Each structure stands twice: as structure tokens, then as C-alpha cells.
Amino acid sequence: MLSGWLTVQFDTEYFKSRQILYPSAMKLGNLVQDNWIEGDGDGRILTSAVSGEPVASISSDGLDFAAMLDHARKIGGPKLRKLTFHERGDMLKALAKYLDEHKQEFYALSTQTGATRKDSWPDIDGGISTMFVFSSKGRREMPNDHVYLDGAVEQLSRNGTFVGQHICTPKLGAAIHINAFNFPCWGMLEKLAPTLLAGVPAIIKPASSTAYLTELMVRRIIESGILPAGSVQLICGGIGDLFDHLNCQDTIAFTGSKTTAEMLQQHPRVVSESVAFTAETDSLNMSILGPDATPGTPEFDLYIQEVVREMTSKAGQKCTAIRRIIAPAKVAGDVVAALSSALGDIRIGNPGSKEVDMGALASQDQRAEVRDRVTELSKQADVVYGGSDDFDLVDADARKGAFFMPTLLLCEKPLSSTAVHSVEAFGPVSTVLPYDSIDEAIELARMGEGSLVGSIITNDNNVARELVLGTAAYHGRMIIINRHCAAESTGHGSPLAHLVHGGPGRAGGGEEMGGVRGVLHYMQRTAIQGSPETLSVIGHRWIRGADEKDPGAHPFRKTFEQLEIGDTFNSGSREITLADIDHFAEFTGDKFYAHMDEEAAAKNPFFDGRVAHGYLILSFAAGLFVDPDFGPVLANYGVDDLRFLQPVNHGDSLKVRLVCKQKTLRGDTGYGEVRWDTEVKNQDDEIVAQYEVLTMVATDAHWESVQ
Secondary structure, eight states, rough: OOOOOHHHHHHHHHHHHHHHOOOTTTOOOOEEEEEEOOOSSEEEEETTTTTTOOOEEEEOOOHHHHHHHIIIIIEEEEHHHTTTTTHHHHHHHHHHHHHHHTTHHHHHHGGGTTTTTTHHHHHHHHHHHHHHHHHHHHHSSSSSSSOEEEEEEEOOOOOSSEEEEEEEEEEESSSEEESSSOOOOHHHHHHHHHHHHTTOEEEEEEEEHHHHHHHHHHHHHHHHTTSOOOOEOOSSSTTGGGGGGTTTTTEEEEESSSSHHHEEEEEHHHHHTTEEEEEEEOOOEEEETTTTTTTHHHHHHHHHHHHHHHHHGGGGGOOOOOOOOOEOOOGHHEEEEEEEHHTTTBBOOTTSSSOBOOOOOSSSHHHHHHHHHHHHHHHSSSEEOOOOOOOOOSSTTTTTTTTOOOOEEEESSSGSSSSHHHHOOOSSEEEEEEESSSHHHHHHHHOOOEEEEEEEESSSSHHHHHHHHHHHEEEEEEEEOTTTTTTTTOOOTOOOSSSSSSSGGGHHHHEEESSSHHOOOHHHEEEEEOOOOHHHHHHTOOOTTTTOOOOOOOEEEHHHTTTTTTTTTEEEEEEEOHHHHHHHHHHHHOHHHHHOOOHHHSSTTTOOHHHHHHHHHHHHHHHHHHHOOSSEEEEEEEEEEEEESSSOOOOOOEEEEEEEEEEEEEETEEEEEEEEEEEEOOOTTOOEEEEEEEEEEEEEEHHHHHH
């Protein structure tokens, strides 16, 4: 790692180099209609959190915000919607790889935000990783198509000629991303990845104090040439009259204070147009120490480690940081002593130094804000560690940098106090809240009135269940840590792209990420109704009752491109004999009484005698529909939604109807996934089994190359 001095010099050289490109030195650009434009005037000066020296200036004055929205809707949106989910997923993967190649310059500049290299890892590598996750989710869990089918088909008529289906399609507007100062990279990418995967263009508005890091990353995104024109625009500064031009197709994703969120949600245009608004706001996250986790247990030590990490990581400037330490009253003193000792070992100073554990707050204004909040908290709680402006710094000047000492408070009467449950000091500050019973711990957790995340550290699974059931309604995410999972746990404060990030009440009531759920925030869910054939054409997925086509040859002789949705194969029949059942039982070892004992099977309410094995039915069905010769079908890799609907007795006959249900091309692999709707019927045309067979089928080019 570079020393603190070298890091500052590196960043200074970086900005000097930009003077060659930008006449106004260090002035951040706005990306408007695919062009970099500086705002009017000198703009606001942004200073280093470490040295207090100017880093950049920022202005969005003079921008045409209506034109930005128009450009997103008319240029970016149509270009993104032409791509399938898989193509957008490939685009995200390529972009993530490109950013990964340039991440060292992001790390170097991140130092000026007050972040250590360890602090920068979840922001930079974590943001890039989020793009990789959404790329994978899009290619694995979404179709290689433009329509996402949500849920099962609903039969709406007696004979099945009128059905319903929910579909999701990209909204035709823009996504407005308003981000917080504490994660200038991850905060942008965790919103941008699902938005682009949905096929929606974004207008990004970073928080001003750390916008220089966001702007640098956006420059790299644009210079990569990977995104279609109009996919991304950037506002460095205020949003002017942007909201005056929103419509019902736009989406707002906001991260910041609850007060600001409420103001924006009440904007007349947001209200009149019913603009979708997702907010992630204040959060007094709690962590509960279980009554079993006494000093000397692994869980007690884990708890101390977790709280210290959450208090000092990013200097406590995390929306997921632990603000309320809910611990058994009998060990509250031990918790205070252990935390005070551990916090005393934290080295504060220049985040570019290897000797530093915790850097600075993002700005002098932020430090003043945290001081004010500690003053409010100290009216109902005692400062038991920290709270002083007189502390040692490593390679830094307290008069210039925005440094703040980790501060621990103890509230002896948390049930009758209000500030500890309503005032958030957005820095390295947390309060110990003692409890006497599990019910009291639950009540204290609820008093936060909604949090992004809560954690429970206990080795008693029954206690964990009671606490989760009592508090989950107030949390967007909960993590339970004990000695068995701690080594691989991602920790209290780490949102993951796979899971929702958001929370009820004070936390804003929204959700972000959560895999495909996060993508659907930017799409419109629509219920469509019509005939099975019509809905099959719209969704590119065959529905029972739709036309069954004569493929002209066995469908297993067709390549991926030659197959058509609805291609149908009807097999001949095969009788099931008692000898077949006996042989299958001997061969497999499955001698369940219903297959072997006539008298015992007859006592079963579902059967009237010996029945064929379910897997015998599947095996015989495969023998009826499989074309055995070498052909384009490369592999059978699974069966989905298998149901046995009717028992098969010896003497019954089986036949199979196989329909090409859905096709999903797998990029440049040379093959695609084909789902086959499969029905097995008996001699009376009763369905005895139904399921989907999944196969990999060669493309024209691959099939031609191997013949």
C-alpha cells in the first residue's frame, strides 16, 4: 500500500493530468446526452477528508435536465430494450471486467474520501462484484428474451381456452439514482446493475462530497464503449428542475436521509404521475447478544469483534452499521469493558498509511454533524469511551482532517429513553442497551422503528428463532452468527447482491438488489389474458391448450434453430406388466410394499393393488419418446415440476406427448436449452405423470461442425 503522503501526491498528479483534458482544473464533468459538460460558474469546492485541501469543484448549473430525460427515453431506452436479458447480462460482465482492470486508480482516489484500503474494498471491489452477480443472475435465471414471465399460467375458464399470465417488461422511462456519500462506487453500481439488466437507462446523481470518485468511475464506464448510447448520464451537483419533467414511466431510487426522501416523495410531479420511488434511509441498526453468550464463549468474542468492525469500518459511515448494542444486563459491564479495550487499539489517521485502522469522516461538515448527534445522545446516555477531540493520530493533522474518535455510550434505562432509538450519529458511534429478558430485547429492537439489518449472536437456536420471529417485521435483513458459521459469514454490515437491501419504517420501506427481485423494480408487471396460443406467442413459452405443431420429423432430429415452440411428438404405447414391476424392483432395490405386496398395497387409500414405480414410469416414458441415434440433442440435464397424478397398475398402457415448450440460447456456446412439456397418459387418456424435460440442443453451426 502507498504511504499516506504518496497517496495524496498520486491523487494530486491525477488531477493535474486532467488539466490537459479539462480547461478548468479539477472541475468535475456532467455526462449529458453522451457528452461531458461542465456546469456553469466556479461551483462548490470539494475538499479532502484527510488534509482539508481542495480536491475538485462541482456544478450542474446550466444543464438541460428535461433534455437529459428525453435522451434517456428516446435513445438509451430503445437501444437497451433491443438487447435480451442475456445480452444485457453479457454487457454487465464485460463492464465489470473492464472496471476491475482499472480499480487501482479508484483505490488511490478513494483515500481522499477518508477511506482506508480495507474500507475501499467493499465500495470498489464490492461494487464490481455486484455487477458480476447481476450478470450471472440475468444469464442463469432470466430468459434469453425481452419478456420476463412472472409466475404460473392461470386457467380462467372451464375448458382452458381463456388463460392469464403475469409478464414483466422494461419501463419506458429513466431511472433516477440519487446516491449517498459513503459508498461512491458501490452505491452507484448496486443500483445501476439491475437497472441496465432490466433494460432501463439511468441518470446518476452522486452525493456531492465524494462525487469525484463516482465521476472517475463513470468516465471509465463510458470510455469502455461497452454500453449503448444514452444508457448512463451523470449529474455532479444539484438536480435543478429534473423532477418537474418526470412521468409515470420513470423510477426514482434514493439513498440518503429520511427527511430528504420525504421531501422528494412529496414533489408534485412524483405524486401526480405516481412515479415509482424506492428509498433507503436512516437506520438505527441493532445487534443482539444472546443470553447464552457470556464472557469466555466464542459468541461473546465474536460479538465484540463484530461491533468494533461495524463501528470503525468506513469510520462508522455505513447505513448498515451497528448503532444499538442490545446486550444482557448481567454482562453489559463486560461488554462495555471489552469494547472499550478493543476500541483503544484502533489506530486513527491518514487512511493511506499501513499503520492506520480507521480513517476520517467524509468531510468537516459530516464531523460537525456527528458531534451534534453525540451531544443529543449524551442527554440520555453516558459516554463510556471516546467522545473527546483530543486523541492521537497517525500521519495526519486533526486541525485539517475530518477525524473523529470512536465513541461508545451506555444507556442504563433504554426502555424509557427515546434518543437512543431515534437519533443516528452517522459515524463511529454506538450505544449499549442492557436487557433483562428476551421479550425486553425484542421490544428494544422494535423501538428502532425499522432497520436495514439486525444481527443476533447466539449459539442457542431456539433463542435465535424467538428473536427472529419477534423482530423480523422491523428489519429488511437479519443475520444470525455463531461459532459454526462465523468463519464464512459476510458479517452484519455487508449487503449482498443476492439478497434484498432495504428495510421498513425509518429505513425507508424500500428494497434494492435481491437478485431478480431488484431487476423487477425497474419493470412493469402486467397481467395479460387471452387464448393459450396468443399468450404462448407473446411469452415465447408454450402453454397447454395452445397449438401443437407437426414437426415433420422427430423433434430430436432438429437443431436449436430448426425447433419451433409447439413442435409436438406423440409416442406409441407400451403395456406395463407385473414382470416389469418385479424386474425394476430387483434391478433398483426399490421394494416398497406398494410395488411388491398386493394385499398391503390394497390397504393404501391411494391404490387398489400393486402399482408401478414412479421412476419406472419415467424410464418407460423416456424409452417411448427418445430418438436413440446420434443427433442434435446433446444431453438431458434435468426434470422440473414432476408430478405423479394417477397410479399405474400392471396391465395399464403408457403413451407420451412431448411438446417443445421454451428455447433459451446460451450465448456463443454452440447450444441452447430446450424445455419439453411432457405428459404421460394411460389407455384411458388419463394423465398419470407430467413434468418438464430439460435438454441441451446443438445450434446449426455446432451440429454442422460435428457431423
